[in-house]
Amino acid sequence: MKRMTLIGALFCMAGAAWIVLNERQIRAQSAAGEHFRFEVATIKAAGSESRIFGCHGTDSATSALSVPLGSCQGVANANWFISEAYDIPPGAQHGWIVGGPDWLDTDRYAIEAKSESPVTRRQLDGMLQVLLHDRFKLVFHRKPGQINGFALVMGKNGPKLTKATGREDNPGLHKNTKPATDLSGMQTSYTGVNVPLSELTAGLSTTMGGPVIDKTGLNGNYNFSIPFVGKRENTSEFDLSIFTAIQDLGLRLVSQKVRIDVFVIDHVDKPTPD
Numbered sequence: 001m002k003r004m005t006l007i008g009a010l011f012c013m014a015g016a017a018w019i020v021l022n023e024r025q026i027r028a029q030s031a032a033g034e035h036f037r038f039e040v041a042t043i044k045a046a047g048s049e050s051r052i053f054g055c056h057g058t059d060s061a062t063s064a065l066s067v068p069l070g071s072c073q074g075v076a077n078a079n080w081f082i083s084e085a086y087d088i089p090p091g092a093q094h095g096w097i098v099g100g101p102d103w104l105d106t107d108r109y110a111i112e113a114k115s116e117s118p119v120t121r122r123q124l125d126g127m128l129q130v131l132l133h134d135r136f137k138l139v140f141h142r143k144p145g146q147i148n149g150f151a152l153v154m155g156k157n158g159p160k161l162t163k164a165t166g167r168e169d170n171p172g173l174h175k176n177t178k179p180a181t182d183l184s185g186m187q188t189s190y191t192g193v194n195v196p197l198s199e200l201t202a203g204l205s206t207t208m209g210g211p212v213i214d215k216t217g218l219n220g221n222y223n224f225s226i227p228f229v230g231k232r233e234n235t236s237e238f239d240l241s242i243f244t245a246i247q248d249l250g251l252r253l254v255s256q257k258v259r260i261d262v263f264v265i266d267h268v269d270k271p272t273p274d
Helices: 002-033 078-085 121-135 197-208 242-247
Strands: 040-045 054-056 071-077 108-114 139-154 172-179 186-195 212-214 222-229 251-267
Touching: 040 121, 054 121, 071 078, 071 121, 078 108, 078 121, 108 121, 139 197, 172 197, 186 197, 197 212, 197 222, 197 242, 212 251, 222 242, 242 251
Parallel strands: 139 212
Antiparallel strands: 040 108, 054 071, 071 108, 139 251, 172 186, 186 222
16 A cells, blocks of 8 residues: 555656646747747848947837838947847947957948838847847857956935825836947937836946946936937037036946956858848
8 A cells, every 4th residue: 555655656757757847848839939930030241331230129118210110220230130139239339349450340231121010129139039040150158257347336416216106107218229320339318207217227338338237226217307318410529518417416427347248259150241
């Protein structure tokens, strides 16, 4: 009788183990399947064509880039595509992305990639990752490292932020971008609606061309607005310095070393043009 009980218990344990293993396999397959492919995608050498690359998902903020909904389109080098796909601030590639041949910076390509069904910006990032793997044969790993960046800290007289009530419409960090008049860069504005400052620092990382971390010590969500900041035509000066804009919120940006996961390229090929 004891032997029968022991055998029954072993069968129950084996069945439970199979269920757990099968559930893990299903989750793994589901996670792998989250990154769909673009239904239509072309890649061509761009030459001197000027058309800023961007992606437009269902949750993207209104942008002057005129990228159609559900697509990633425009002209850039391969390092820029990698930055867009893997959430690396454009302009911070050097030091954040390491390894790989020189053509990642010098060769420019025009990508026209579109999803036939509604997708979010994060889903578009995943689809762009698949495109880079399929067409550029991109293989990489990450390792701990440090890079020049910034910390968002309290200003001398304290913050001038409006505490969110939680009843705001359309919450989120809404980013609007437009090309500078000389196409030398981008002008960006931010409107924060019921968001923590960690979302602001994530957005500022793109504007600053390097990682920005929150060291204000402020908890909770806030409402704020940062007007367009960007380069003046044919100069390296800004219409409105991002440092001044941040000071208007009662905060400061200070430079410092920031710990990151460095993106190390192990292999990449030039894509075969369509």
